[in-house]
Amino acid sequence: MDDKNNLFKEFQSVLKNPIMIEGIEQYLSDWRGVFEGKVKFVVFPSTTEEVSKILKLANKNNIPIVPQGGNTGLCGGATPDNSGNSILINFTKLNNIRNIDLLGNTVTVEAGCILENVLNIVQEKDRIFPINLAAKGSCTIGGNLATNAGGINVLKYGSTRDLVLGIEAVLPNGEVINNLNSLHKDNTGYALHKLLVGSEGTLAIITAATIRIFKKPKASISCFIKVKDIDKSIETLHMLQSLVGNNIEAFEIMSKPILEIVHKQFPKISKPFAAIPELSLLVEFTTTSELDLNIDDTGETIFQNKIINVMSHLIENNLIDDAVISQSEHQNKELWEIRENANIAQMQEGFQLKLDLSIPIENMSKFWKETSEELKKKHTEVKICSFGHLGDGNLHYNLMDEDKSKGYVYKNQSALKELVYKKIKKFNGSFSAEHGIGQLKIKELKKYKDQNLLNLMRTIKNSVDPKNILNPGKLFT
Ligand SMILES: Cc1cc2nc3c(=O)[nH]c(=O)nc-3n(C[C@H](O)[C@H](O)[C@H](O)COP(=O)(O)OP(=O)(O)OC[C@H]3O[C@@H](n4cnc5c(N)ncnc54)[C@H](O)[C@@H]3O)c2cc1C
Structure with missing residues (x-):
């Protein structure tokens, strides 16, 4: 008990915010309730300097550190193990927006900023922050960076890794690396900021980052589209890219089973079509041009008519069957509510084998069929509840029971996973497109990753963190 007390005092002496020992249950299990662990205590640093001091103490005392942002990760990456030996660092108090550069179009934010707050603040400056996911109300920038989060805007703006220009981070020995630059060109050696993005808290603690922002669109129109099959969906994507490529903001697909679950769990969400289609696309179009807002002789904006014409063209060419086109910001939001509630609806519905995969678009149809x-x-007995970011080849290919009472999917998870993972390999895809590895997919990483690449990853980990104090048990056993 004395040792624990001394440790507590030592850590508290370098921190402004009180350390928590009790009432910490919410930090000890993951969003899906799959993983659970224990820690000595939870700390809430509010400056980079404090993070550095925490890591120096942890390094000196050989104490494992578990970094945690909003705890919305889907692979157990922010959940400690059961030993109770580690300390959890929660970053939600490290939450300043340090700078918004409206000429260079960048924002410098601290790791604990909640994504939605950044989205709103940047929007007030007539810009958009291009990372957007359904967990935005809770997830943090640090978590987005550490998992290289994807989301609905990757098709247009790229993934988090593509958007980061600079990073400030603390190494396991407490040294601070300041690479917070906003340069688009900087060939002065390894792009270490890119390496830290997606490293899941195993190489360094990210304390701040400089990220690209973009001009806010003047208008946005979403279309909920009824489509026959996967081939038509991909042809629609290609046709849209050639007709209005610069206007496509997001391109999502949703199968009938997932829509049935969303409407069952959230009956207040209105259905775009009376009967749920076998396959639907949700496409958002935006424009940054004032000229598109001019009203033409039909009484609609040029942009609205452009999208109406595009949808008619798709119908005439037999690519899509029907489309609901949003007429207002409110309708836009309503259509997106369907997609944004897919994860939560599925979790409420019952057990699901969650598979987060990506497939090259050219192989997508063969994989799907x-x-x-x-x-x-x-x-x-299995129902395929697939949905996701078809535009960038990423599907949430979740498997559920046709009949919940039989628990077939739970009992047969290994065989089901194996079947799908073999197909992913066959079609040159990835078994973890955007959620990462955490503790959930360590075995798969070992089995499916190129062995030389995996060895190189281990070598990097061992040289940066020789005592293995940063998020042990994540990515590697
Ligand atoms: C409803 C829902 C929808 C989602 N949709 C998407 C989606 O569309 N696309 C997508 O990519 N993900 C999605 N996710 C997964 C999740 O939201 C993202 O992975 C998110 O980026 C995690 O952020 P977080 O702050 O919650 O991180 P946490 O869950 O707290 O942590 C995630 C990982 O990052 C590490 N970490 C956290 N902060 C730091 C830091 N400062 N320095 C170093 N390491 C750190 C943790 O140790 C852990 O390994 C979704 C999750 C939910 C619940």
């Missing part, structure tokens, strides 16, 4: 045919043949 072959995998569903084989699943249906070998596992008749």
